[in-house]
Amino acid sequence: MTLPQTTPEDLNERAAIDRSARYPVMFFFTSAAAWLFFATVMGLVSSIKLRVPGLWDACPFLGYGRLFPVHCNALVYGWAMQAGIGVMLWLMARLTRSRFEHPVALIVCGHIWNAGVALAVFSIWVGAGRSIPLLDFPAWIWPVLAISYASIVVWVIPMFQNRRNKLFYVSELYLIGAAVWFPWIFFTANLVINKGSAPVMGAGTNAWYLSNLIYFWMAPVAIAVAYYIIPKISGRPIYSYPLAQASFWLLAVLAGWTGFSRYMGGPFPAWMSAVSGAAAIFSLLAILATVVNLMLTLRGCTKLWEYSPSLRFTMLGMLMLAVWALLSATSSTFVFGKNLQFSHFLVGMDTLAYYGFFSMTMFGAIYFIVPRVTGAEWPSATGIRTHFWFSTYGIVTMVVTMLVGGIAQGGNLAQWDQIFSASFVNASAYVVGRAIAWFLITLSNFIFLYQLALMFLGKGRKSEGPTLLHTEPGEAANAREVVGIH
C-alpha cells in the first residue's frame, strides 16, 4: 500500500498554507530557540554551582535554589511549550488544509506569552519564587500565561472543524488532546495551589501537574509530530491505525492518574501514590504500543535515518520517550522508587522528558517545517549533524550519570546510620557529568540558534534539494528522491 500521489494543486495549496504560516511559526521557533539557549546556559551554571557549593556565595542571583527553577521554567515555558505551540499550529494547518487566518493576532499573543515567561523567570531570579516546581512564579503571572496560551491555541479548533478530508489523522487526535488538556491541568493546579487551603494537596497537585504536563502535553505533541513525519518521510502509511487509536485512548484514560508516586510514603492517603504508580506502569503500555507502531512503519527503510535530519531527531525522540516511560514505570514501584525518589535520578528523569524526548522531537519537526515556511534550505548539514550528536551525547551523559548517581546517592541516604554528608560527597562526581552534559547541550543549541536565526532572517541556502546529512554524490541524489517530499 502506498500513499495517494500528490498533484500539482496539492503542492500549490501546501505552499500557500506554508506562506501564511511563515511569520507566526518562525516567531515561535526563534524565540523558543533563544529561550532554549538561555535555559541550557542556566542548566550548566546551576550544575557547576551544585558541584562547587561555595562558588559565588555573595551573589544572591547565583544560588542553586534560584538558578535551578530559572532553568526549568525557561526550558519548559520558554522553549518547550513555545516550540510545541508553533509545531502544533503548523501541523494542524497542514493536516486540515487550512491557512492561518490571523497571523498578526498570533504574533501579538506570542509576544504576550513571551512577556509572561520573561516575568516568570525574572521574578524567580530576583527572589519572588515560591519553590513550587514549574509553578514557581508569583500567583499573578499564571493568568497571563493561561490567557495567551488559550488565545493562541484556540485557532486550532476552527482549523480542525473546517477540515475537508474525511480521513481522521492520528496526529489530529493527539494535537486536539494536547490543546484541550493543558489548560485543564494548568487551571486546576494553579487554583488548588493558590487557594492554599489544603497545603499537602497543593504539593500533591504540583506533582500531578508535573507528570501530566509530560503525559498530556509533551507526549501528545511529540507523538503527533512522529505520526506526521515518519509516514511523510518514509512515504508509507502508519503500520496500524487501530493500534494508534487504541494507544491514544489508553493514554487518555490512564495518564491522568499519574503523578502522586513522586511522593511515595508522603503525607497522602496511601492509595494515591499506589494508584499513580499503577497508572504509570499501565501508561507504559500505551507509550510502547505507540513507539513500536512507529518503528514498524519504518520497517525496511531505516536507512533514511542516515539522510533526513527530521527523521533522525524524531526517531531518537520517540526512543527516548520509550526509555522515559520505562524508567517512569519502574521508579513508580517501591522496589526501585523508595531509594530513588529524592535523588539525582529525578533530575535525570525530568531532563529526559523535557530535553530527551520532547525537545528532540521538536528539533525534528523544526528541521522539517522551517525550510517549507521560509522557502530556503538549512545553511549547513555539518551544523545539523553537530547539533544532533552533541545533543545526543549530552542527554545520554545526563541520563546515565543521573541514574547511576541517583542510585549512589539514594543508596547512601538509605544507610541511616552513616553520616549524612557522605551522600553529597559520593554523588558529587556524578554532578560533574551533569555539568558536562549541559555544556555539550549548550554548545549544540548555540549552533541550532545560529542556524535558525539565519533562516529567520531569510539567509537560508537557496537550493533545489533539501539539506541532507550525507553528501556523497551518488548517494545524495538517491536520497533526495526518497526524502525530498515537499
Add this chain to the structure above:
Amino acid sequence: MNSNNFWKLLGGLGLSFLFPWLFLIVIPFIGASNAEPIPYGEGDEIAGGVLSYPNKADLRHGASDYGRQIYAAEGCSYCHTQVIRPTYAGPDMWRVGWGGREEEDGGFARETQPMDYATESFAPLGYQRIGQDLSNVGHRIEKAAREQQAQAVEEDPSNAEHPITARALMHRHLSDPKGLDPESGMPAYLHLYEESPYGEGLLPTPEAEALVDYLLSLKKDQPLPASMRE
C-alpha cells in the same frame, strides 16, 4: 467528518480525564480543605495546654511567615525535603533527629502527617534531598546547641556566661556551613548578612532573622491524639 464529531471527540477527551481529575484532585482537595483539628481525648492531653492536633497556637504569623517566604524564594526546598516517610518507604525514621525528638529527649519519632503542614499554604515537601530533611530541624538545632554549650562549659566554665543559642547556631549554619561541616554541600547565604559595623563578624538582615525564625519553628512531631494512633 462533520463538526459534530469534534464535539464527540471533545466529550471523549473530557470524559477520560474527568475521573482522575475528580477523584485524585478535586474530592481530596475539598476534603483536605475542610479538615478540622482533632481534639485530644480524655486523659490523652499533652502538656502546655495544647488541646488539639494540630495546635492552633502554632499558626504562622509575622516573622516566621516571612521566613517561610524567604525559604521559598531562595529555593531551599529544591535541596531540602520536609517529609518523613514511614519505614516501608524508606529509613527516614531511623536517622537520628529526623523524625523528631528521640526517646531520651522526652519525645518520640514519627512520620509526617498531612496536618503537620496546616500552618503553611503550600507544603514544602521538597524536590531532591541534596541536604538534610528539615521536618524537625528546630529540634535538631536546639539539641546541637545544648551539646555544644555543655562541651564549651566543660572546657572553660567561664563560657557559661556566653551561652551558644540555637538561634546563633542556625545563623552560623546559614552564613558559614562549611565552617560547621567541611563536607557540607550547602552554599553560604552571605547576601542575607551584612558586615558588622562593630568590627569582625556578620550582622543578620531582617530576612535572615525571619528565615531563622521559620527554621527553628520546624517541629513536626506533635504527639498524635489517640484516635489517630489506633
